[in-house]
Amino acid sequence: MAYNLLKGKRGIIFGALDENSIAWKVAIKAKEEGGEFVLSNSPIALRKKDIFELGKKTNSQIIAADVTEISELEDLFDESIKILGGKLDFILHSVGMSPNVRKDIPYSELNYDYLMKTLDVSAISLHKILSVALKMDAINEWGSVVTLSYIASQRVFSSYSDMSHAKAMLESIVKQFGYHYGVRKKVRINAVSQSPTRTTAGAGVSGFNAFYNYADAMSPLGNADSNSCANVCIFLFSDLSKQITMQTVYNDGGFSSMGISNKLIQQYIDGDCKE
Numbered sequence: 001m002a003y004n005l006l007k008g009k010r011g012i013i014f015g016a017l018d019e020n021s022i023a024w025k026v027a028i029k030a031k032e033e034g035g036e037f038v039l040s041n042s043p044i045a046l047r048k049k050d051i052f053e054l055g056k057k058t059n060s061q062i063i064a065a066d067v068t069e070i071s072e073l074e075d076l077f078d079e080s081i082k083i084l085g086g087k088l089d090f091i092l093h094s095v096g097m098s099p100n101v102r103k104d105i106p107y108s109e110l111n112y113d114y115l116m117k118t119l120d121v122s123a124i125s126l127h128k129i130l131s132v133a134l135k136m137d138a139i140n141e142w143g144s145v146v147t148l149s150y151i152a153s154q155r156v157f158s159s160y161s162d163m164s165h166a167k168a169m170l171e172s173i174v175k176q177f178g179y180h181y182g183v184r185k186k187v188r189i190n191a192v193s194q195s196p197t198r199t200t201a202g203a204g205v206s207g208f209n210a211f212y213n214y215a216d217a218m219s220p221l222g223n224a225d226s227n228s229c230a231n232v233c234i235f236l237f238s239d240l241s242k243q244i245t246m247q248t249v250y251n252d253g254g255f256s257s258m259g260i261s262n263k264l265i266q267q268y269i270d271g272d273c274k275e
């Protein structure tokens, strides 16, 4: 069911790689809710071509931009405002990548050049997007920017490696920039901390199935899927959440408040009995 929550609103959605991507689901719902937007991804990601199908489905144009390159972001904002016919009301930053995780490098032996890349792509890119947008005055008052985080920003998930540093930094940028953009232009910035979700980036984390199954067994509501994440993003883009800013909103079925669940207690009791 659609409620026209984004009617008359314009945006940019970063990070739809294929139909499993969280950004893909957000784009579909943003369209259903009456929003108009430009889709963006890195030049390499566009080679996968799936995004063009999403472009057709949502009647949106696609513009390549590497989120770490300021000049590409400036061109993207410039072109998007022209295409959409006015300044922006919402931005989704759904971007993450760690060469250390991809190459399965042990945490205690991180490659520091890769670490810089992880931070640049997965966290500093949000700062770059916001900084370019503020300089260009590209976002309307009460506009809303949403990024995607994971609870490994706050707690140890042993194989999440340097992505945990990226997520901690990302959530910190949400707060710091949320203040600066808020006082100057009344623009809101929030993160959604999402349950483990089967996507290209998610499945790249070693032991992903364990993350997924453990969180599902721990959470009273079970894992939150990507469609429910998209719903939260739409709410945060909409005027319904006008006074919410600088927050990390947990879309995780209750996982972040848990210590242990009966399901897991049972599993470990059974485990003890077997030994």
Ligand code: NAI
Pocket: 014, 015, 016, 017, 018, 020, 021, 022, 023, 041, 042, 045, 065, 066, 067, 068, 093, 094, 095, 096, 097, 121, 148, 149, 150, 193, 194, 195, 196, 197, 198, 199, 200, 201, 202, 203
């Ligand atoms: P995904 O792999 O579909 O999306 C990641 C996107 O980042 C891809 O579209 C990729 O092309 C883009 N990207 C990477 N480097 C880029 C660059 N230099 N410039 C522009 N775009 C670039 O995976 P997913 O899961 O949809 O990831 C979206 C966000 O959600 C990420 O921030 C991820 O960390 C976060 N997240 C994912 C969870 C999961 O379990 N899948 C859980 C919690 C958060």
